[in-house]
Amino acid sequence: MSASSTAPSAPPLAPPRSPRMTGRQKLVLFLLLGAQFMIAVDFSILNVALPAVGEGLGFSLAHLQWIATSFALAAAGFTLLFGRVADILGRKRLFVGGMVVLALSSALGGLATTPGVLLTARVLQGLATAAVTPAGLALLTTAFKEGPLRERALGLNGALMSAGFTAGAILGGLLTDLLSWRWAFFINVPVAALVIALAPSVITDSRPAVRAKLDVPGAVTVTGGLLLLVFGLTQAGETGWTTPSTLVALLAGAALLAAFLFVESRAAAPLVPVHILKRRSVVWGNVTGLIAFVTETSLVFLLTLYLQEVLGYSPLATGLAFGVLGVGTVAGGMLGGRAIGRFGTRRTIVLGGVVQAAATLSLVALGSSGGWIVLLLTATFIGGVGNMLMIVGFMVTATSGLPDEEQGLATGLATMTQQVGITLGIPVMSAVVTARTGTATGPDAVLSGVSAAVLVNSVIVLAGALLAGAFLGRRGTRASAG
Known part of the structure; x- marks a missing residue:
């Protein structure tokens, strides 16, 4: 018998352990995610309170929408610029400065006594959002190296941001009913103050070694x-x-x-190097993000019409109903990093899009009786999971393969995509509803319009996910692998 046949076999190699976050990374994550969650809440916290704000300050019905529009204009218009400014001046400096502006503008909005002062506060809040969001995302991506930890961090970030939109609707209804619409502004002040106090000692700044020109x-x-x-x-x-x-x-x-x-x-x-725009991952990652935000935020608008105009729900009950969607998005965000680690971003995006499209399509069956709320809650939970898989895939794809000095630019593009998507979805779906209903009014007309728009919504998300899956490269880094 040979020596090789009697020698004990080597023990099997243990599977490599998944890297773990350090205590400092967990603190950085907590701080940055808290700020991003607050920013997301600001997008929707005033939606259910708009009638109360208009009554309190004397806004006419025609001008009421400018409370939301003034914020969206500033937030979407200046995001890409501030993303590049963060690369030049320092992400931490812009992040902290933006939080200071957010705290002061929130206090101004809560104390406003005229429409002009309130709109000024909303513009300043939008500018603060345009500064804080890309700077915070760039600090997040540079705090975690490309790989599982960054994917996990971006998954949690996406989950909390999406949950923030839902939480804003619920919180806005609660604060308006129990206290006053002014607390939709005041609630930001202590949170921003805490971030401002902790950020200088917790966050490590990052910016290019050579300062570029604007x-x-x-x-x-x-x-x-x-x-x-x-x-x-x-x-x-x-x-x-x-x-x-x-x-x-x-x-x-x-x-x-x-x-x-x-x-x-x-x-x-x-401001945006041409070679960035030629990267397939950047282009199609952002297309995925645009589709994800256009469809899910506009679906919330459509279902708000359904719940209030067809089923007769109050604003507060409507906000609470969307809590199930919030749970779904949190679940999807927590699964997103694992899904990408196992399947790659390309397959995760396609899987998320198919799940979201199927769940959305089922809502075409909604009727005018109260029992249909079960379908709505089930479909929004499942659709929220799918939507968040797309969003996490979008964030990882759009920011991967780029050096640290271009992370502010990449996250600025991603944030701009998100905010334009949020703004684009509602007008498009509103136009579909109007085209379907014409001059007809009443619950049956609203239901018909909502059903048509839901069908269009489902087709858009499915087409977007499949196109992104087709054009994203099959080879390359793990972030773009499929």
């Missing part, structure tokens, strides 16, 4: 283009897609964005 022509064209685009989309939802103000704003916005691409191709220090 591309002023690029900044002017992209900011102006986004402002006009968001304004045009808002006008479309209010006055229709063919009115002169809508068409002029959309065409001018498109022209400025085209000029931005021309400027960037010739700039010495472009």
Whole structure:
């Protein structure tokens, strides 16, 4: 018998352990996620309180929507610019400065006694959001190396941001009913103060070793283009897609964005380097994010119409019903990192899109009796899981494979995509509802319009997920593997 046959076999190798976060990384994660959650809450906390705000400050019904629009214009229009400013001046400095502006503007909004003061506060809140969100995401991606830990952190970030939209609706209803709409502003102040106090000692700053110059022509064209685009989309939802103000704003916005691409191709220090826009992961990652936010935020709008106009729910009951969606998005965010680690971002995006599309499609069956709430709650939970798989896949894909000095740019693009998607969805779905109902009114007409828009919503998310899956590369890094 040979020696090799009698020698004991080597023990099997233990599977590699998944890396764990350090105590400092957990504290950084807690602080940054807390700030991002608060920002997400701000997007929706005033939605159910708008009638109370209008009554308290004397807004006319026609001008009430500017409470939300003024915030969205500033947040979407300046995000890409502030993402690049964060790369130049330092992410931590911009993050803390943005939180200071957010605290002060929230206090101003809570103390407002005229429409002008309130709208000023909302614009400042939007500018603070445009600074804090990309800077915070860049600090998050640079605090965790590309791989499982970053995927886990981005999954939690996506889950909390999506849950924040739902929590804002619930919290806005509670605060308005129990205290006053003013507390929808005041609640930000102590949270922002805590972040401001802890951030300087907890967060490690990151920025390029060589300070780049700011591309002023690029900044002017992209900011102006986004402002006009968001304004045009808002006008479309209010006055229709063919009115002169809508068409002029959309065409001018498109022209400025085209000029931005021309400027960037010739700039010495472009705001968005052309090689970034040629990366398949960046382009299709952001397409995925745009689809995910367009469809889910507009679905909340459609189901709000259904719950209040067809089933007769109160604003507070409507907000509570969306709590199930919030649970689904948190679950999807917690599963997102694991799904990407196992299947890759490409397959995770497709899986999430298919699940969300199927759950949304089932809502076409909704009827006018109260028993249909069971289907709504079940479908929104499952759809929330699928939507969050898409969002986590989008964030990982859009920020992977780039050096730390370009993370502010990548997260600025991703944040801009998110905010434009949130703004775009409601006008598009509102136009579908209007086209279906025409001049008809009443619960049956609303149900018919909502059903048609839900069908369109489902088709959009399925087509977007399948296209992203087809165009994302099968080879390359694990972040883009499928």
